[in-house]
Amino acid sequence: MNSISTLYDIGEQPRALSTVFALSGPRGYIRTDGRAEPVPRGRLDDLPERLARMGSEGVIVGALPFFRKAQDYLWKVPTVSRYPGEALLSDPPAITLKEMRAEPSPALYAASVGHALNIMDRRQNDDALEKVVLARTLVVEADDTIPQDAVFRRIAQDDSITAFHVMLPDDLRRHPFTGRALIGATPELLLEKTGGRIESHPLAGSARRMADPDLDRQARDGLAQSAKDQREHAIVVEYILDTLAPYCSTLGCPQGTALTSTRSMWHLGTLITGELRDPDTPSVLLAAALHPTPAVCGLPCERAANLIGQLEPVERDFYAGAVGWSDLGQGGDGAWYVAIRCADICGPFARLYAGAGIVPGSDPRAEAAETGAKFGAMLQVLGLSSDAGMPPETTEF
Ligand SMILES: C=C(O[C@@H]1C=C(C(=O)O)C=C[C@H]1O)C(=O)O
16 A cells, blocks of 8 residues: 555545646646546656556646655546636635744744855865755644635735645644645746647746835846846756756747746746657656756755755755646646745645745845745735744844
8 A cells, every 4th residue: 555545545546636736827727627546656766657657648737746755746637627717716715823933943044044155165166066945934823724725716816926736645744634735826837848849937036025116126126136146047047958958959048037026026037948859758757857956956956955955944845846737648748837935734734835045145134034025925815914924123143
C-alpha cells in the first residue's frame, strides 16, 4: 500500500475528485471532472517512467514538491473542463480567524539571510553560491474549518494572478484533519505548452506596492533601477534558457525584461518563448525538468537547496513546487505554475509561505519586509489585514 492509499483508505481505486484541482486565471477557469486515478508517487527524476505507465490518454493534474527528492502528488483524470472566468463570481462567506503567529520570527529569518550572505562572501570560487531563496511562514488558525472553496473563489476575483486549489496528501503527523489543500494566487508561469510552442514567464526582483500613487510609482521606479534586483532576475532567466535549450529548436526572450504587477507586488519579469524539437514532449515533463528554478531555489541549484534545507525551520513540502495540468491526449499540452503566494490549508489551520531571493548586496531587513508584503494577497482573502505579516517596527534585528 502506498502512502496515498494509507491516508485516504482508497486502496488503488480511482476516486471522484470534483474539487481537487482547479485553476483560474487570465486564461479562464479549469477544473477536473470525473474519476481520478493516482499516478504512483515518486521523485521527479523517475517521473518519465511512471508517466509512461499511465497510457497516452487523459489529463495529468496535481502538484510537484519543492525538493526534487520528495514525492510528487499527481492524478490522471479523463478530462478537464474549461469555463469563462465569470463562472467564479460569487459572494464568498467571511472567515473568522482566532490566532496568527510567524514561524520563524522575522528576526530569525533576517538572521538566516545574514548567514546566507556570509556564505556568499566567503566562497569566491567556481562553486560559489550566487543566489538562494529563503522563505518564512505564518500560521493562522480560524474558529472553524476554513472553507477552501470560498477562499479559492475569493482569490480568483483578482485577475492579475492565477488562482489555484490543489488537493494535497493529508499529513496526520501535523494535524488531525483530512482534506488538506494548497490554495494560492501565483503570478508566475513556470511553463505552458500549446502544440510545439512553449512559454515561461519567470519573475524575480520585487517591490511592495503602495496605496499612495506617488509612493507606488517610486517603488516601481526603484525596482526598475535596482542593479541587485536585475542581477537576481538575470540568474533565473539564464537558468531557464540553459535548461530549455536542449528541448527547443528556437528559444529566446524577444520582449526583454519588463515590470509586471499584482495587486500587492511589483516584479521584474521576462517572457521566454520557444518552439519544441519534439512537439509531443508533455508539459509536465518539461516543468519537472525546469523545477526548481533560481526564482524559488538559487544557484547553483543543489547547493542552494541544501542551504534551504539547513536554514528553514519549516518544511516547504509543496510550497515553491509547481501546480498544473498536462493533457496526454493532446501531446501533453498544459500549463504549470510556480506554487507561491499560497497557503497549505487543513481543517481550521492555514500555513502561509513567502520567500525572497538573496544575492550579495541583499539587506536582511528588506528581505524580511519583502516576504511580509508577499503574504498580503493570501492574508486579505483570509479576512486579515494585508500587512499583518510585516515585521513589527519594534523588531530587533
Ligand atoms: C519565492 C517567492 O517569490 C519568488 C521570488 C521573487 C523575488 O525574490 O523577488 C519574486 C517572485 C518569485 O519568483 C514567494 O513569493 O514566495
